[in-house]
Amino acid sequence: MPTHQPDLKTPCWAVIFTSVRTDADNGYAETAGRMLELARSMPGFLGVDSAREEVGITVSYWESLDAIRVWREHPEHRTAQARGRREWYASFTTRVCRVERETRFP
Amino acid sequence: MPTHQPDLKTPCWAVIFTSVRTDADNGYAETAGRMLELARSMPGFLGVDSAREEVGITVSYWESLDAIRVWREHPEHRTAQARGRREWYASFTTRVCRVERETRFP
Numbered sequence: 001m002p003t004h005q006p007d008l009k010t011p012c013w014a015v016i017f018t019s020v021r022t023d024a025d026n027g028y029a030e031t032a033g034r035m036l037e038l039a040r041s042m043p044g045f046l047g048v049d050s051a052r053e054e055v056g057i058t059v060s061y062w063e064s065l066d067a068i069r070v071w072r073e074h075p076e077h078r079t080a081q082a083r084g085r086r087e088w089y090a091s092f093t094t095r096v097c098r099v100e101r102e103t104r105f106p
Numbered sequence: 107m108p109t110h111q112p113d114l115k116t117p118c119w120a121v122i123f124t125s126v127r128t129d130a131d132n133g134y135a136e137t138a139g140r141m142l143e144l145a146r147s148m149p150g151f152l153g154v155d156s157a158r159e160e161v162g163i164t165v166s167y168w169e170s171l172d173a174i175r176v177w178r179e180h181p182e183h184r185t186a187q188a189r190g191r192r193e194w195y196a197s198f199t200t201r202v203c204r205v206e207r208e209t210r211f212p
Contacts, residue, residue, distance in 0.1 A: 012151045014203055016120065016165055018155050030182055045121050050122050051157035059163060061120055085211055097203035105191055 006020070012099050013044060015068060017058045019092035027083050028088050031080050052074060068096060114167060118152060119206050121174060123164045134194050136185035137186050148177050167205070174202060 002008040002078045021028075039045055039060060044067025071077060084092070127134075145151055145166060150173025154165040168174045177183060190198070 049161050049163055051161055051163045055155050055156040055157055057155055057157045057163045057165060091143040091211060093208060095205050095208045097205045098201045099201050102201045103197060105197060
């Protein structure tokens with residue numbers, strides 16, 4: 001499901017995760033898929049969009065800052081984050097944002 | 107320049123533009139490149155990241171809501187927006203967000 005149009009009730013929250021990958025694979029795609037599945041099961045999760053070319057961008061949407069905190073601290077996610085730093089990402093930036101308004105077409 | 111790590115002073119503002127393309131080309135890449143060049147020349151522009159797979163995601167960063175408004179209303183940008191609706195995009199969503207905090211690695 002491309003969720004580029006989740007039916008957001010603004011205000012809500014977005015986490016913009018931008019990254020540059022290393023050459024290492026070591027189960028990256030598998031873990032990324034599992035994290036997506038896990039995120040979708042979290043309370044307060046609203047949707048996610050993801051694309052990668054030179055830079056990878058994943059934007060996930062959440063009902064509250066608390067939902068983001070719980071997701072960030074999920075033990076399986078923590079383990080993946082540590083591997084990400086060690087193996088998969090040359091660099092990344094995580095930005096927590098408050099979605100103020102939304103315009104859709106059509 | 108992949109600007110996935112612009113040196114943002116938070117709070118600042120992000121515009122998350124997610125889209126699904128039509129099959130029409132008609133100068134899309136040329137206009138997209140020109141819009142990027144134009145955005146970079148605007149006052150209050152801080153950086154941009156872009157990637158497209160199934161969904162395209164472009165996130166641009168701005169110093170203020172006013173800078174975003176001026177960019178949205180730029181005549182050349184307006185013309186491109188109209189062509190986007192008519193020719194290039196099956197659907198899109200624009201979300202204006204306030205960036206509250208940022209974490210970087212390394």
